[in-house]
Amino acid sequence: MQARVLILSNDVNELARLTTFIEKLRQEWNLSDKLAMTLNLILEELITNIIFYAYKPDATQLIELSVKTDGNEIIITLKDEGKPFNPTKVPDPDYLHKDAEERQIGGMGIYLARKMVDDMQYKRIKNCNKLILKKKIE
DSSP: OOEEEEEEESOGGGHHHHHHHHHHHHHHTTOOHHHHHHHHHHHHHHHHHIIIIISOTTOOOEEEEEEEEETTEEEEEEEEOSSOOOGGGSOOOTTTTSOGGGSOSSSHHHHHHHHHSSEEEEEEETTEEEEEEEEEOO
16 A cells, blocks of 8 residues: 655645646556546645635645555545535535536535545544545556
């Protein structure tokens, strides 16, 4: 089992470090381009939500991203000490049937992340949100 950890501050400029981190994983673990792009999209959506909504404005906090392989799947753990938030309980957007111009802004990131992983679990442990994602390696 291989594992890598990336600590990010809650700043959108950190998303560039996320992209670099995923690219290094792609090379080290010989992941397909498609899988690396999927992981980057999922994590960018979820981490952006943490940055914008988990903390009070101007509060500097950390987000821990842990990624490991276990057999034929990748297990991703996101931890933050922001407001409690369970993305597994967020209902699907009710505007999916509408044209893009008619859709409200927001709500798609969590929906897409849930659809792109094989399993998503949430736990609140003390003051920590812990989101565990599993994605099969194709």
